[in-house]
Amino acid sequence: MKRPGAERLAFAAYAWLAVFFLAPLALVFKLSLSHTALALPPYAPQLHLGDGLPGLLAFVRALDFDAYGRFVRDRIYLDAYLSSLGYAAVATGVLLAVGYPLALAMARAPRRWRPLLVGAVTLPFWTSFLIRIYAWTAILGPAGLLGSDAAIYIGLTYAYLPFMVLPLYAVLEREDETLREAAADLGATPWSAFWTVTAPLSLPGAAAGALLCFIPMVGEFVIPDLLGGPRTLMIGKLIWTEFFANRDWPAACAAAMALVATLALPIALYRRLERRR
């Protein structure tokens, strides 16, 4: 049995995450079962711990799944939800198509160039996200593309490219060159050596990159808001609007819970991938 080490300090992080991450998520769930009300805060019922057990029981009885019912019945929620998944899925495909050849070319570049190339791909990530998307409004506006689906795909590809390229590059860069040489010795062309050796070996990187892009893109707000049109529906933008403009907090929370439930699976997949590395 080892003595306790400094990992006891981790309890501070446990406590912080419990208060500022897990508890708030529980609150979102609670609120998604409430009703809108003309009050401050704009929902009912409210839980008053001073009322004791009867108050708690009355509170629980007043909760229901109305907001979720609206989520399913009201076309706008379901449409926003499905179209977010659609945008994110298509953009992930585009990102793979753009990012894979880029990562491959970076991994096969002369060794002394590689750190510089990684730096060049990462640097825009340090620049304000808002500013970079704003730059596209200034470019796409005069081109007449602002508000189109194409504008959203350009914005998503632009903003998330580093997240796709870096995990891919990490895998491709480690690839053993002798494997490809062996394939060539056995008569494979570079093309078939790629598909039989490199591509299968890089699958974990491709999966990690795809998940790393797909998950936040589903809930993206700034890109659909600034580059999309008034009819662009995405769940992140919808949550924002319900919250700030319509003040329908239960609906916003129900949409948020649906988003969490949907993203739980890809997040779990991503964690598995990370652990295996």
Place this chain on the structure above:
Amino acid sequence: MRAWRWAGRGWIVACLAFLYLPILLVVAWSFNAGRLAAVWSGFSLRWYEALFHDEALLQALGVTVRVAVLSATLATVLGLCAGLGLARPRRLPAPGLFATAVYAPLVLPDVLLGLSLLLLFVSAGVARGFWTVAIAHATGAVAYVAVVVQARLARVDPSLEEAAQDLGAGPVKAFVTVTLPLIAPAVAAGWLLAFSLSLDDLVLASFTAGPGSTTLPMRLYSQIRLGVNPEINAASTLMILAAATAAGTYALVLRRTRNLGSA
């Protein structure tokens, strides 16, 4: 073979152009005398001058920098603790849940974190303002710091710390005097990362800010929604400059980490 190599290099150039052209265009436009982006009407610094007389913007900048320093410091302390937990999970309760809670904010959409924190502050009756934004930013950045710290911790020999304990140091003292100096560059890099994330954030701040705590991205966002404005170009250029400086420092600090690792 050769054709493939050149195709690859061409693609690298094309992608880098795609990544950098918008940024460079904003920088170029910020020096344009005219109001229209499409027409070049001569070099001018008038938008920078306008910027320095924009009281609301300067106030937002002040708030943003203060929030960023505070939240980055909080996130670094917490991220250090979280990184320790991730690197040495054996003797902690529920390490799986803990790791998920640490990593989840890394990928979860900001809208979710912002919304849930706002609900927390509302139901706890906390007035929103400077502190709530700083807490939100710290919470969002803990994961980033933890990942950077954990990567460095994984390469530190734990027997060093045990030796210090054998010589009579308490566990925390052993960590602070032995391990912490070894991972200091990673901690500094984590701070810079958290700092720049905070400077950049729009969504978390919009949910958790109150009157008087409008941040620079919030201010810029409301102006961007009104249309392209040369003053935004000037502000953007300055922010790009700041970001490039932060990124350069981060790279230098991390390089030191690597050198230490090989020593």
